[in-house]
Amino acid sequence: METFINNIIATAVTIIISFLIYFFIKQVINRILASGIKKAKHRKSVTIIKVINNLLKTLIILLAFITILRFWGIDTNALLASLSVAGLVGGLAAQDLLKDLITGATIIFDNKFDVGDDVKINSYEGKVTDVGLQSVTLRAKTGEVCVIANRNILEVINYSRNTPIINIDFKISANNDLEKIDNVIKEICEKINKLPYVNSSAVFKGIQELEDDIVYRISVGAKMGKITELKSESLKIIKEECQSNALETPYNKVEEV
Numbered sequence: 203m204e205t206f207i208n209n210i211i212a213t214a215v216t217i218i219i220s221f222l223i224y225f226f227i228k229q230v231i232n233r234i235l236a237s238g239i240k241k242a243k244h245r246k247s248v249t250i251i252k253v254i255n256n257l258l259k260t261l262i263i264l265l266a267f268i269t270i271l272r273f274w275g276i277d278t279n280a281l282l283a284s285l286s287v288a289g290l291v292g293g294l295a296a297q298d299l300l301k302d303l304i305t306g307a308t309i310i311f312d313n314k315f316d317v318g319d320d321v322k323i324n325s326y327e328g329k330v331t332d333v334g335l336q337s338v339t340l341r342a343k344t345g346e347v348c349v350i351a352n353r354n355i356l357e358v359i360n361y362s363r364n365t366p367i368i369n370i371d372f373k374i375s376a377n378n379d380l381e382k383i384d385n386v387i388k389e390i391c392e393k394i395n396k397l398p399y400v401n402s403s404a405v406f407k408g409i410q411e412l413e414d415d416i417v418y419r420i421s422v423g424a425k426m427g428k429i430t431e432l433k434s435e436s437l438k439i440i441k442e443e444c445q446s447n448a449l450e451t452p453y454n455k456v457e458e459v
Contacts, residue, residue, distance in 0.1 A: 212273045220266040228255055256334060305352035309333065319362040320427035323355055329427070343427075365401045365423040368433055372440050373415040375450035383418075386447045391420060393439045399428035404436075415452050 308314075315321050319330045321340070326348045328340035338355065340348045374383055391404040402423030411417035420440075424432040444451050 209273050213270050216266055216269050216273070220262050224259060224262045227258060301353035305355060309338070309352065309355070314358055315360045315362070319360055321361060322357075322359040323350055324357055326350065361429065362426045366426075366429055367402075367421055367423050368429060369407070370420045370422070370433065370436050370440070371410060371417050372420075372437075372444075373417050373452050374444065375452065376412075376414055376416050378449050382447070383416075383449065386443055386449060387418060387420070390440055390443050393443070394420070394422055394436050397432060397435050399425050399432035399435065401425045 315330055315333075317330050317333055321328070321330055323338065323340065326340055326342075328342040328346075328348060330338065331341050331347075332339040335352070337352060338350050340350065342348065387406050391406055394400065394404040400422060404420050404422040407419040407421050409416055410419045420436070422432065422436065441451075443449075
């Protein structure tokens with residue numbers, strides 16, 4: 203009975219000490235990385251800290267588990283040897299896990315994206331909330347959380363790198379006065395530039411197609427994660443300005459090409 207109580211106490215002490223060690227090392231690592239990386243690379247530091255913390259947690263839990271088993275008289279050497287044999291047998295079944303780990307390391311060190319970036323991975327769009335060695339977690343604007351295994355990441359569009367430029371094409375009838383059209387488009391660009399989603403000024407790119415309806419283009423830089431909002435508001439401004447200035451447009455509407 204005394205041995206049983208001693209083992210219980212030893213187990214509890216081991217868990218507490220392991221937690222304190224993890225907490226202490228975690229704080230030290232966070233301080234070192236946070237102070238050693240410039241503000242411009244803050245997202246990268248957050249990503250690296252998350253991965254290191256996950257690895258540290260796994261290692262400490264494993265060591266604590268082995269220590270607790272020894273308190274209870276279990277031969278951990280034989281257990282580790284058995285796990286090694288089982289690992290070799292299950293090697294083929296673990297190929298997907300290996301792919302996840304390799305891809306995860308590539309994502310982290312190739313700087314493809316960081317925690318906090320707005321991205322599109324395959325067909326999923328959202329903000330990166332977690333980057334691990336096995337998976338990446340995205341949170342969509344509508345609140346859904348998507349976890350993607352690293353091995354399934356085939357295409358990545360990072361909206362948080364540089365300034366995404368969107369082209370907005372719209373048609374105006376050739377029956378309208380060209381000088382009047384130019385003046386209206388200048389007003390459109392000025393109003394677009396006042397939108398909170400603009401990162402670089404709207405620029406009139408001229409005529410793109412010349413038919414019964416002339417296709418004009420405006421290019422504008424969007425803020426990170428605000429492409430959809432900027433497109434929608436810009437099209438609204440174009441339509442309102444064309445209508446208020448009595449410019450003839452096909453079907454009395456503006457379309458994005």
